[in-house]
Amino acid sequence: MRPSEQLSKRKPASRVRAGLAVCCVFAGLHGALAAPAGEAILPLPQAARQDPAKVALGRRLFSDARLSGDKRQSCAACHNPAAAQTRTQAQPRPGMLDAPTVFNAAFNFRLYWDGRAATLEQQAGSAIENPAEMAARWADVLRTVEQDADYRRGFSAAFRDGVTRANIEQAIAAYERTLTTPGSRFDRYLRGDYGAISAAEREGYARFKQAGCVACHQGVNVGGNMYQQLGVMEAYPDRDAAARRFKVPSLRNVARTAPYLHDGSAATLEQAIGIMFRYQLGRPGSKEDQALIAQFLATLSAPPGAQP
Template identity: 50%
Template structure:
């Protein structure tokens, strides 16, 4: 086990030593942080990015847009285990939510890029996703006067790959989901959570879930091996190449089955779970985490309390709860 993973494992064990009582008030030095306000963005760029997010001309055969796989009305992910690419075939990994993605330290399950712009670049040219190339995308968009005008007003060089990526990334930075009940709790409204939800939060911390799911995005800020305390992939069976995670990038044995830890924001509305979509329900996902990440066998009551807490992480989009 790598030094980094060993350190995280030690943190998990340290956090597992006590089963405490629910806080009566939100502590000042929480490991979880409320969502920040959306940073000021150029409204015209946001609108252009929104149009591009819904634009099927980004795909090689004009059939697939970002919104085809990232449904903003239902959690920002896809309700299918695996989204369908431009050719109608399933992609190899479950689609993560686009909501709050700007707060992740890396993009994609394997964390292969650092920025939203680079993530957009890869998706467009992916042979299993949009299947296009940037020369074709620029040509197709430039053929439409409305796009010509919009880009000319915002960018000195008009329609270009970099400008398409910039406009889309600008829009995606606005896709935050504020005002979850848990955020309200962190901001001082301690009565917003029920006693059971507060107990659930305490259990979440005491069992060690918070060792990997912390920070402003309640995850999304580190890598972790899937199967710290057991061989998840042998137990699941039917191994596939995408199960190798970061190993496919680095070739390093310590990166085998290592993935970016996903955010838990809005987790109650983004089933199915994990890179392989193997957990169909939140209850299934919690069971897997306890067995293979924590090596713990909690009571049914404790699991139910944690699930109640996780449901408080659902935020709002366009002024409405997800």
């Protein structure tokens, strides 16, 4: 069934129309991809090619615990490749936010939950010194990298000026830009392979749109391109969170990134969907709604490096 045919079966809510308008504004951030008629979600493009030498350095740095203050914490400790680049447990202490996935982060308009980093390079640089993340000092990091003969050779080959803070940030960002997951079943559906998702998954997508989820979760990353208040229709029961606006998270690979929400308080995808129905959409979502939308969201998963 074509996407436009599925839409014709339901009367779109006003918030869905608003979401489609927002999508038109943000679609231009991601190049010349054209969405199928009536669709708020765009297929994920292939990542831009990166310098292999810088990527190799960034991959090693990403997993190197010596970059942290206590020499035990690496980027990969919170962005676990086996868990779609996220942390597998709920927040380790009150007030600490869950680690967003690094998959497809290159397509987000800002980084971190509060959007304080504009680029992957800025995010990598600030994480080193953040006491809640790597808790290191750049002077110590530079000394550690400079004293490693393999790193020295690698940086000399990849950069004219060798080991510097800017070059470490560039290398990590180059690696992170390769962590894209085009080629999901849903992307194939958007590109015209209408048998790529099941009837139940199509129904889940129809309910996702009908409920108004696409007002915030749209574009190539199915999110990641705007801020939104947590608790639009009802105050969320977390005083700190209710006072803040968060960057809307991408739903790419979301079926693999439990636990959910900014604090990791939702153990399952269905539970997270139910919370969104109540606090963001202002109505209860039935168990059937939750199950079908979760089935749709599973179609957004793909391994890194798959072909679009």
